[in-house]
Amino acid sequence: MADTTNKGNNSPSNEYDGPPDYRVVGQHDVYPETTHDETARFNFLAQMNRHLSTKVMGGIAHAFEDRVEPKFKEENGRDFEDRHEVRKALKEDPMFQWWSALRRATMENRQQAGRWVTLRQAEALNEKARMLTEGDDRLKLDPEFKQPRSTEAIDHHCMPGSYHTELVPGDVTGPANYDSGIFATTGGMLGRFNDGGGVAVAQWVAKNLPDFKPKRILDIGAGLGHNVLPIAAAFPDAEVVAVDAGAPMLRYGLARAKSLGIENVEFVQGDVADLSRFENESFDWVQSTMFLHETTFKSMPKIFKETHRLLKPGGIVLHVEQPQYDKDMPLYEQAMRDWDAFYNNEPFWTKMHEIDLDQWMEDAGFNRDDIIHGGVAAVVDADIFPEAAEDNEQEDYGRKAAWHVIGARKATK
Ligand SMILES: C[S@@+](CC[C@H](N)C(=O)[O-])C[C@H]1O[C@@H](n2cnc3c(N)ncnc32)[C@H](O)[C@@H]1O
Numbered sequence: 001m002a003d004t005t006n007k008g009n010n011s012p013s014n015e016y017d018g019p020p021d022y023r024v025v026g027q028h029d030v031y032p033e034t035t036h037d038e039t040a041r042f043n044f045l046a047q048m049n050r051h052l053s054t055k056v057m058g059g060i061a062h063a064f065e066d067r068v069e070p071k072f073k074e075e076n077g078r079d080f081e082d083r084h085e086v087r088k089a090l091k092e093d094p095m096f097q098w099w100s101a102l103r104r105a106t107m108e109n110r111q112q113a114g115r116w117v118t119l120r121q122a123e124a125l126n127e128k129a130r131m132l133t134e135g136d137d138r139l140k141l142d143p144e145f146k147q148p149r150s151t152e153a154i155d156h157h158c159m160p161g162s163y164h165t166e167l168v169p170g171d172v173t174g175p176a177n178y179d180s181g182i183f184a185t186t187g188g189m190l191g192r193f194n195d196g197g198g199v200a201v202a203q204w205v206a207k208n209l210p211d212f213k214p215k216r217i218l219d220i221g222a223g224l225g226h227n228v229l230p231i232a233a234a235f236p237d238a239e240v241v242a243v244d245a246g247a248p249m250l251r252y253g254l255a256r257a258k259s260l261g262i263e264n265v266e267f268v269q270g271d272v273a274d275l276s277r278f279e280n281e282s283f284d285w286v287q288s289t290m291f292l293h294e295t296t297f298k299s300m301p302k303i304f305k306e307t308h309r310l311l312k313p314g315g316i317v318l319h320v321e322q323p324q325y326d327k328d329m330p331l332y333e334q335a336m337r338d339w340d341a342f343y344n345n346e347p348f349w350t351k352m353h354e355i356d357l358d359q360w361m362e363d364a365g366f367n368r369d370d371i372i373h374g375g376v377a378a379v380v381d382a383d384i385f386p387e388a389a390e391d392n393e394q395e396d397y398g399r400k401a402a403w404h405v406i407g408a409r410k411a412t413k
Helices: 036-076 083-090 094-119 122-133 173-185 196-208 228-234 247-259 299-310 331-337 339-343 348-352 357-363 386-391
Strands: 216-220 239-244 265-269 283-289 311-321 371-376 403-409
Touching (some): 036 094, 036 173, 036 331, 083 331, 094 339, 173 247, 196 228, 196 283, 196 311, 196 403, 216 299, 247 265, 299 311, 299 357, 311 371
Parallel strands (some): 216 239
């Protein structure tokens, strides 16, 4: 954002209107080091993403109005019926093709940039993680674990090896890549430690459920723990269990948590569609962040049923998803927000939007009247992002809510 407070100094840096510099990213003991050129590459990618979304994307809206929609109407004698028709028509247009190809290329570049950063220091990273986790019984890995098809079959968002691949025993380079590049991919919009979603959820709970004092919290599909740590920090007396299918994520997750001073989280390997290792009614809060869209049509009902089984009466489940579109938005918006499903290896993203989540929650055992809907926007650091930080204070996020909260309170008997 341009600095309007210091009128006497109009240096180019004060005119800067891009994403925050990568050098402000939050560091911890297993965070990969970056050289000058690697930092510059992440900055380029963040700025390229910003350019694509703020400057180039507008051209697609014009192309849609001027060419794509009139052509469809002329050929079919009617309006578009759904977002899939819009998507198929858009992809014939050169403006969409440009934007889409560049966006895919930035994603591929970001993954390869992070991969190089982490592979060249793999031994050091793996050793740091070993030192921090060896003998710590808060890391519960299962050497016999079979990856569910949803995590094994594809490289999510072009991430080589996805969440589970281990190149050597004790490998953490996959999650280190995820951690090091996410600040560039999001242009810093998840905060310095990329945990703004978890901070927002903790704040949402404090505001909307002030009497809720969970003793046991379960985070499903926890990844390397970006968003569960702020929740654990907000409830320091709670026992927090983070479950994920990927061993490297969990290993890195515990090392990262310890180096950030969060000690009340256990990292457990498992398939969250079958959590039979945990007893019925053993958690007060079951939580997921940015997770449901990476499950499947078959596993999601099982996951919902498991959350219901695991909750104590009066306990709460909250699922937080991003970015959201719904059937009330213009079809053009819906089609554009569906991009990741078709070009960024997120196959369930589009299908998930056709599911009646309320009905599925009801089928899992929750009462319709107990279903919770809300919105949160990631909380960012005021010092690196003053304008976005003002939104942290908003009472009603409305359309600005980047993330949708769907949840329920389990009925008391
Ligand atoms: C997009 S990441 C989200 C990570 C984390 N919740 C966050 O907010 O940063 C999705 C995670 O879900 C995990 N996952 C997907 N399906 C799973 C399953 N059936 N059981 C356990 N973990 C799963 C993946 O391994 C991955 O780490």
